[in-house]
Amino acid sequence: MTVIWTTEAVVVRVVRYGERDAILTLLTETGLVTAMARGGARPVGRLSAAARLCAQGTYVLYQGRGMGDVRQAEIARQRRALHEDVVKAAYAAYLCDLASRAIPERPDAPPAAYRQFVAVLDGLEADRVPADVLARAFELKVCAWLGVGPDWRVCIRCGAPLVETGEAPRYDPREGGLICPRCASLAGLDAVRGWPVPRKTSAVLHLLAHADIAKLHRVDLSGAMRDALSRILAHQLREFAGVGGRARQVLDEIVASLPDPPAEGHGDLDT
Numbered sequence: 001m002t003v004i005w006t007t008e009a010v011v012v013r014v015v016r017y018g019e020r021d022a023i024l025t026l027l028t029e030t031g032l033v034t035a036m037a038r039g040g041a042r043p044v045g046r047l048s049a050a051a052r053l054c055a056q057g058t059y060v061l062y063q064g065r066g067m068g069d070v071r072q073a074e075i076a077r078q079r080r081a082l083h084e085d086v087v088k089a090a091y092a093a094y095l096c097d098l099a100s101r102a103i104p105e106r107p108d109a110p111p112a113a114y115r116q117f118v119a120v121l122d123g124l125e126a127d128r129v130p131a132d133v134l135a136r137a138f139e140l141k142v143c144a145w146l147g148v149g150p151d152w153r154v155c156i157r158c159g160a161p162l163v164e165t166g167e168a169p170r171y172d173p174r175e176g177g178l179i180c181p182r183c184a185s186l187a188g189l190d191a192v193r194g195w196p197v198p199r200k201t202s203a204v205l206h207l208l209a210h211a212d213i214a215k216l217h218r219v220d221l222s223g224a225m226r227d228a229l230s231r232i233l234a235h236q237l238r239e240f241a242g243v244g245g246r247a248r249q250v251l252d253e254i255v256a257s258l259p260d261p262p263a264e265g266h267g268d269l270d271t
């Protein structure tokens, strides 16, 4: 049995197949789907624009047995800026890779996955929020979808609230969550005392985890906070969900190799 169906989608992976064709992984509103774009690997052609990473539009798929075929596509967003700027291209490639590994196939995607992914690409294009903060917000969604996102407001050992306390919590890399100063100091010599993190880490993680990425704006975080979030979430995803390790390493290497790091903000998170 074959069906032709139409879906809104974003391209999250492109694998060249032979000289002319490309196998696309599309993120739709209900999850991932794989489809062949015939002629998609050609520089110019009917499906070339539809077979580029981050392209977004309406795809008409012909589904027989096995992999579907892209029959037609009307591209609404080419997202050229995400290909032209080195930093944006690196973040876009990382986020696409993360989405392609962390979001389930149709029809099992979490309801917000498509919208939040589109929002993170939009944010990257628009430049209102630093790229690393957008990536951290999306990583926090992924942690929650994969069941490795603890309640960042409380100590994972004793349940004490962390947001109101004046003292800095620590991140426990073995358990995958924040611990209060008391639990950190009680830990024996052999036990992990955790990584020191800035005082407001708990509040910022909770806020970014629950924020609608489309509504983030004027996020102003210190360099120390951004470093802590980066380290925590890379570890959380790699160790507890098994995603993002290699792609995240590539991203970090590209960003580190650039001459001017992004200007560091000072002050609190403001959304």
Ligand SMILES: [Zn+2]
Binding pocket: 155, 156, 157, 158, 159, 160, 179, 180, 181, 182, 183, 184
């Ligand atoms: Zn505790």
